[in-house]
Amino acid sequence: MQVLKFGGTSVATAANITRVIDIVAAAARQETTLVVVSALGGTTDALIEAGRLAAAGNEEYRQRLRHLESRHLEAARELVPVTSQSSVLSLVKTHCNELEGICNGVFLLGELSVRTLDRVMSFGELLASQLVAAGLRARQVPHQWHDSRQLIRTDAQHGVATVDFGVTKQQINDFVAAQPGALYVVPGFIAADAQGATTTLGRGGSDYTAAIFAGALGASRLEIWTDVSGMMTADPRLVPHARPIPRISYQEAMELSHFGAKVLYPPTIQPVMSQGIPLWIKNTFAPTDHGTLVEVSPPANNHIVRGLSSIGQLALLSLEGGGMVGIPGFSKRLFEALAREKINVILITQSSSEHSISVAINSRDAAAAQRSVDEEFAYEIAVGKVDPLHLETDLAIVALVGENMKNHSGISGRLFGALGNNGVNIRAIAQGSSEKNISTVIRAQDVKKAINVLHESFFEATSKQINLFVVGVGNVGSKLLEQLARQQAYLQEKLKLNVRVVGLANSRRFALHEHGLALHEWPQALAEGEPLHLPALVEAIHARNLRNAVFVDVTASADVAQVYGALLEKSVAVVACNKIACASEYVNYARLKALAQEFNTDFLFETNVGAGLPVIGTLNDLLRSGDVVNRIEAVLSGTLNFVFNHYDGKRPFAEVVRQAQLEGYTEPDPRLDLSGTDVARKILILARETGEKLEMEQIHNVSFLPDSCMQGSVEDFYEQLAVHEEHFQGLYEAAAAQGKKLKFVARYAGGKASVGLQSIAPGHDFYALHGKDNAVLFYTNRYAEQPLVIKGAGAGAEVTASGVFADIIRAARG
Ligand SMILES: NC(=O)C1=CN([C@@H]2O[C@H](COP(=O)(O)OP(=O)(O)OC[C@H]3O[C@@H](n4cnc5c(N)ncnc54)[C@H](O)[C@@H]3O)[C@@H](O)[C@H]2O)C=CC1
Ligand SMILES: N[C@@H](CC=O)C(=O)O
Numbered sequence: 001m002q003v004l005k006f007g008g009t010s011v012a013t014a015a016n017i018t019r020v021i022d023i024v025a026a027a028a029r030q031e032t033t034l035v036v037v038s039a040l041g042g043t044t045d046a047l048i049e050a051g052r053l054a055a056a057g058n059e060e061y062r063q064r065l066r067h068l069e070s071r072h073l074e075a076a077r078e079l080v081p082v083t084s085q086s087s088v089l090s091l092v093k094t095h096c097n098e099l100e101g102i103c104n105g106v107f108l109l110g111e112l113s114v115r116t117l118d119r120v121m122s123f124g125e126l127l128a129s130q131l132v133a134a135g136l137r138a139r140q141v142p143h144q145w146h147d148s149r150q151l152i153r154t155d156a157q158h159g160v161a162t163v164d165f166g167v168t169k170q171q172i173n174d175f176v177a178a179q180p181g182a183l184y185v186v187p188g189f190i191a192a193d194a195q196g197a198t199t200t201l202g203r204g205g206s207d208y209t210a211a212i213f214a215g216a217l218g219a220s221r222l223e224i225w226t227d228v229s230g231m232m233t234a235d236p237r238l239v240p241h242a243r244p245i246p247r248i249s250y251q252e253a254m255e256l257s258h259f260g261a262k263v264l265y266p267p268t269i270q271p272v273m274s275q276g277i278p279l280w281i282k283n284t285f286a287p288t289d290h291g292t293l294v295e296v297s298p299p300a301n302n303h304i305v306r307g308l309s310s311i312g313q314l315a316l317l318s319l320e321g322g323g324m325v326g327i328p329g330f331s332k333r334l335f336e337a338l339a340r341e342k343i344n345v346i347l348i349t350q351s352s353s354e355h356s357i358s359v360a361i362n363s364r365d366a367a368a369a370q371r372s373v374d375e376e377f378a379y380e381i382a383v384g385k386v387d388p389l390h391l392e393t394d395l396a397i398v399a400l401v402g403e404n405m406k407n408h409s410g411i412s413g414r415l416f417g418a419l420g421n422n423g424v425n426i427r428a429i430a431q432g433s434s435e436k437n438i439s440t441v442i443r444a445q446d447v448k449k450a451i452n453v454l455h456e457s458f459f460e461a462t463s464k465q466i467n468l469f470v471v472g473v474g475n476v477g478s479k480l481l482e483q484l485a486r487q488q489a490y491l492q493e494k495l496k497l498n499v500r501v502v503g504l505a506n507s508r509r510f511a512l513h514e515h516g517l518a519l520h521e522w523p524q525a526l527a528e529g530e531p532l533h534l535p536a537l538v539e540a541i542h543a544r545n546l547r548n549a550v551f552v553d554v555t556a557s558a559d560v561a562q563v564y565g566a567l568l569e570k571s572v573a574v575v576a577c578n579k580i581a582c583a584s585e586y587v588n589y590a591r592l593k594a595l596a597q598e599f600n601t602d603f604l605f606e607t608n609v610g611a612g613l614p615v616i617g618t619l620n621d622l623l624r625s626g627d628v629v630n631r632i633e634a635v636l637s638g639t640l641n642f643v644f645n646h647y648d649g650k651r652p653f654a655e656v657v658r659q660a661q662l663e664g665y666t667e668p669d670p671r672l673d674l675s676g677t678d679v680a681r682k683i684l685i686l687a688r689e690t691g692e693k694l695e696m697e698q699i700h701n702v703s704f705l706p707d708s709c710m711q712g713s714v715e716d717f718y719e720q721l722a723v724h725e726e727h728f729q730g731l732y733e734a735a736a737a738q739g740k741k742l743k744f745v746a747r748y749a750g751g752k753a754s755v756g757l758q759s760i761a762p763g764h765d766f767y768a769l770h771g772k773d774n775a776v777l778f779y780t781n782r783y784a785e786q787p788l789v790i791k792g793a794g795a796g797a798e799v800t801a802s803g804v805f806a807d808i809i810r811a812a813r814g
Contacts, residue, residue, distance in 0.1 A: 001176075001217045002027065005036040005188060005210035009227040010284040011128050012041035014078030019284055021135045023225065028141065028183040031220065034213050036148075036188040037132050038206040039124025040075070043068065044189075047099075051120040054103045055112035061103055069096040072127050079135040088134035092127060099123045114158035118190075118200045122149075125187035125206065133185045143183035149198060151175055152191035152212055160202035161191060165271075169216040176217065186213070204265020211279075215271030222272050222279045224264065229283040230292030231256055231264070234308040238448050239455045241463075245307055246290055247298035250279075252306045255401040255437045269294065304411060305458040306402035310447050314346065314395045315366035316427055319373065320356040323385025330386075331357055337376035341368045347397060347439055349430045358428050360441055363393050395427060396447045398454065399439040406435035415440070418457040420600045421814050422547050423571025424450045445545060453547045463496050466812040467516075467546040469503035469537075469572075472554030473526065475664045476577060477506075479801035480554060485519035487805070497812050502546065503537070504529070507557070510537050514544060538563050542570055550602075550811045552804060553578045556668045568595035568603060573811040577607035577804050583681035586693050602814075604807035609636060609682045610774045610794050612803035618790060619689050622780055629690050631749040631779040633787070636682040638665045638772035638795020639673035640744040645771060649736075653728035654721035665772050665795035671717050675710060676701045676744065679755045683746035686776075687753050694753060702756035704731060704744075735759040741767055765789060772796060 004027055006020050027033045039047075046068055053061035069092070076088045102119055106112050112120075126147075133145040151171045154161035176184075188206025191199045201208045207224055214222040228236070230244035231253060248256075250273040257264040264281065272279050279294040324330045331350070334357060338345060347360035361369055373389045380386045405411050412431070415438060419426060428441040442450055456464050468484075470477060484499060491497040500516030504526055511517065511529030518525070530536075541549065551567050553560050553576040561581040564574045574596070576582075582589050582605050596603035609615045622629060635641055639660045646656045661670050672678045680699040687694045706727055709720040721728075735742045740759035743766045747754050760766045765787075769775055774794025777787035793799045 001032045001034060001219050002030075002221045002223065003034045003036065003210050003214040003217070003219045004223045004225060005206055006038060006132075006284065007206065007224070007226045008038045008041035008043070010225050011037060011039075011132065014075040016284065017075065017079055017131055017135050019287075020132060020225070021139055021141070023284065023287055024132075024136065024183065025139065025141045027223075028143070032182055034184040034186065034217070034219075035132065036186055036206055036210040036213065037125060037129035038188050039128050040071065040131075043071075043124040043128070044121055047120050047124055048117065050103055051106060051112045051117055054107040055110060057107065057110055059107075061107065062100075065096065065100050065103060068099075069093070072096070072131065075131055076134060079131060080138045084138065088130065091130055091134075095123055095127055095130070115197060118158045119198045121200055122187075122190045122198045125189045129185055129187040136183070136185070141183065142181070143185055144179060144181050145185045146175065146179075148186045148188070148190055148209060149192035149196070151186070152201075152209065154191045154193055154199045154201070156193040156195070156197065156199065158199055161193065161199035163191065163201070163212060165212075165215075168212060172213060172216040202267075204268060207265045207268035208271075211268045211271040214277050215275055218275065219272075219277055222277055224268075224279065224281050225284045226281065227283065227285060228281075229286055229289035230281045231294075231307065233303075233306075233459050234451050234455050235310060238310070238451050239308075241455065241460060243459075244290065245292050247293045247295065247301075248306055249296065249298055249403055250294055251436055252401055252403055253279075253292075253294045255399070256307045256309050264294075300404055303459060304402055304404050304408045305400045306404070308451055308454055308458070309399045309401055310396055310451055311346065311399075312396040312444055312447060313363045314360045314397060314441065314444075315363045315369070316358055316360050316392045316395050316441055317366075317369055317373065318356055318358040318390040318392075319377070319386060320390065321380070321384075321386030322355065323380055323383075324357070325355055333376055334359070334373060337372040338369055341365065341372045343369050343372075347428070347430045347441065349428045360395065360397060360428065366391055366393060392427065394444045395441050396444040397439050397441055398447060398450045399437050400454065400458070401437050403436050405438070412438055414457055415454065418453045419450055421571065422449055422453050422549075423599055423601070424453075449545050449547045456547070463492065463498045464812065465548060466497055466499045466808070467502045467544075467549045468499065468552055468808065469505075469541055469549065470501055470552045470554060471503075471505045471510075471537075471560055472552075472557075472578075473504065473506050473522070474554070474668070475797040476800045476804065477554035479797040480552070480804050481519055481522055483801050483805050488519070491809075495809070495813075497809070499808070499812065502544070503541065505532050505537060507555070508532055512540055512544070514546075534559055534563055538566050541567065541572060545570075548812060549573065550575055550808055552576075552808060554801075554804060556580070564592050564603065565595055568592060568599055568601055571599045571601045573602040573604070575602070575804060575807040575811055576605045577611075577800055579605070579608045579678070579681045579685065581605075582608050582685045582688070583696060586688065586695055589688055590693075602811040604810055605685075606807050607800050607803035608685050610776060610790065610792075611638065611796065612799035612806075613774060613776070613790050613792050613794060615686070615774075615776050615790055616689055618788070619686060619778065622778065622782075622788070623690065627783075628781045629778055630781070630784075632683070632686055632690075632747070632776065633779075634683065634686075634746045634776040635743050635766050635769055635774055636679045636746050636776070636794065637673055637676075637744050638774060638793070639667075639670065640679070641769055641774065641794070642772040643674075644732075644742040644744070645769075647728065647732060649729045649732045652722060653725055654718050657721060658718065660772075663772075664797045669714060671710060671714065674705055674717075674721075676703050676755045679744060679746050680753075683748050683753045683755060687748045687751075690748075692748075692751055694751070698753070700752070700754035700756075702754070704757040731757070743767075743769065765791075 050061040050064040153164040153167040188209040232242040234242040236242040282291040343365040350357040424446045509529040550573040775791040
């Protein structure tokens with residue numbers, strides 16, 4: 001004997017019932033089968049609503065009943081050919097008339113008792129199971145319909161009756177022995193007490209009915225047919241990559257069901273678990289899918305965690321106070337106060353200091369809980385032994401479930417790491433000593449992000465999703481987007497990173513594409529975006545609350561640099577080639593670095609110095625490994641190196657500068673390069689990275705530009721360069737006369753930094769620097785005689801974009 005149960009969605013329409021009949025007919029050909037049928041989806045709620053309306057004296061109940069009747073009649077007409085419809089139609093009408101009679105009585109009395117409500121609700125399963133039977137009859141599949149109320153005996157506790165398993169088992173087995181057959185159809189959810197009054201089995205009761213029959217008959221298997229292909233590794237509405245769990249233990253299934261995996265109602269498992277009856281969860285709409293097999297000991301799979309679960313709309317109550325320490329009875333009184341109000345406790349956690357105890361409950365019970373607990377401890381609160389109950393709302397639980405967790409260390413570490421790196425604050429944690437479940441209480445608004453990062457961490461060794469917000473699509477930004485587009489497949493395949501640009505902005509517009517925009521179509525996406533308003537963009541980033549989020553600043557804007565703090569505070573990583581933040585006041589630079597640390601995220605700006613060259617990374621490696629940096633000498637301007645390498649006193653100086661700008665080496669405003677400001681920013685950042693609290697004003701900058709060049713617009717600047725051509729010729733010739741070359745050199749030693757033009761003699765490390773190259777010499781304790789030299793292209797969109805790209809990957813890998 002096997003037992004099959006079909007849920008509300010499986011029988012919601014005649015078309016669905018036809019699928020059910022196919023499955024049932026095939027099953028009955030294999031083995032004797034008992035089918036348990038739920039009410040048509042939505043019917044139980046509609047029946048409750050009709051009963052309540054009637055009790056409230058609202059005649060609308062008639063309309064609800066008419067709608068229910070026509071829904072069932074319509075299904076009957078679709079299922080059964082016209083020639084043989086009459087018996088099922090009259091059966092539906094008889095039930096509906098009886099239901100209407102009961103509701104009329106409720107209307108007249110103005111009262112709906114739980115006993116009557118059970119009666120009202122029972123019509124859902126009665127009608128649905130009769131429709132399935134009629135469908136089977138129409139297909140000439142031999143079967144017997146029987147009323148579960150004659151087989152399942154309960155007490156008289158209406159709403160959630162308790163089953164008398166002894167009598168029930170006897171009645172079921174007597175019935176089957178007396179009426180042998182290949183196929184039985186029974187309504188789920190309903191039972192009867194010793195007086196024959198209709199009772200119901202509580203939420204998820206049809207699953208329970210099926211388990212009761214399976215247990216009583218010692219069935220070979222129980223199949224729960226629903227609208228998903230088994231229990232999933234996580235809620236698929238929250239985690240698109242969630243996948244079915246092929247095999248799972250009863251215990252794990254109960255844990256997952258308890259925490260929101262609605263596929264199975266937890267008490268259901270008990271009658272089959274006690275006998276080790278295999279329980280399958282199958283999909284009515286994809287019957288050939290494997291589904292989930294719930295069994296005693298499923299084979300261990302590659303995953304330590306079997307599934308993730310979540311439960312929302314929670315409140316956390318915390319009772320705290322020094323007066324609780326070492327005194328027995330506080331928790332007993334706390335739980336009694338909650339029990340008095342019939343409040344269900346979902347999670348409990350107590351600090352080992354006994355100074356506080358926290359419990360999670362459903363939010364709807366929060367006010368009653370607070371009242372009851374504060375009343376219970378009124379005396380202790382008055383004398384200051386405990387504080388008034390602390391209440392936090394808008395919380396949720398996210399739990400890891402898996403029996404295999406107990407055999408592995410580091411699971412909680414991974415859980416905390418994954419959540420912490422994404423700014424998900426854990427308010428409370430509970431783990432049973434069996435280690436089947438680790439539950440965390442977090443903010444409700446973080447659930448989607450949390451469950452996705454945990455799913456990635458525990459189930460998707462194959463991919464980690466990175467969500468980029470790129471601001472700035474000029475020289476460097478557009479190259480970055482090109483490189484990202486080119487590398488997307490490689491990153492997925494080799495680094496298991498699914499890097500998506502979910503936000504894009506320039507100075508005029510911003511566009512958000514939560515599922516990632518098509519990178520080769522970014523100009524169009526941006527054109528279709530909204531006018532840029534930076535606070536709105538930041539707000540949108542916060543509101544999206546996406547996991548592994550990285551904000552990429554590829555602008556030269558002070559306004560954009562201003563928003564880093566607000567992002568880091570929400571654990572959004574910041575990658576910047578914009579130097580403004582790191583070269584602003586020391587306190588701001590230090591604050592941003594501290595925020596990144598505090599909120600477990602990254603603030604990366606390798607390209608601030610030497611573009612794509614590994615200058616800051618190398619410096620940090622030296623320092624972290626215990627070396628001491630005594631002196632830094634560097635050529636840090638690609639623009640100025642290019643200009644002095646190409647200027648020979650014959651071609652106008654202004655023309656060479658213009659070429660540097662056209663080739664993409666200068667800042668958006670080239671005066672920053674020519675004035676030495678850009679180099680001063682870079683040496684300042686290097687000095688700060690060594691630990692020096694230097695400010696920009698303390699950098700000694702001997703400018704070689706005549707003052708008038710820095711007045712007016714960029715075009716005025718170029719005009720003034722032309723006016724001062726003789727000045728530049730003089731600089732060039734003085735150096736050339738000594739066989740030297742002009743280089744703009746930055747120096748940092750002994751807490752002091754300077755930048756300025758120097759004539760460099762042959763043989764010096766800087767003399768042969770080509771084109772737009774940079775060179776950085778680190779003189780350290782370990783590199784005392786010969787400096788550690790970093791040399792190469794120090795400007796240009798391509799190399800800078802690749803440096804930004806590398807920082808993104810660093811942030812992505814955490
Ligand atoms: N070119 C190079 O070799 C290197 C450049 N960098 C840095 O890269 C950054 C970008 O340089 P480029 O791409 O050459 O500049 P660009 O002028 O070509 O592009 C700047 C982009 O930022 C956008 N933008 C400006 N203000 C904005 C605002 N308030 N909000 C949103 N977007 C805004 C602009 O619309 C434009 O898309 C600069 O900070 C520069 O210092 C760093 C290292 C090397
Ligand atoms: N304008 C800069 C670009 C890199 O920061 C330079 O010329 O070096």
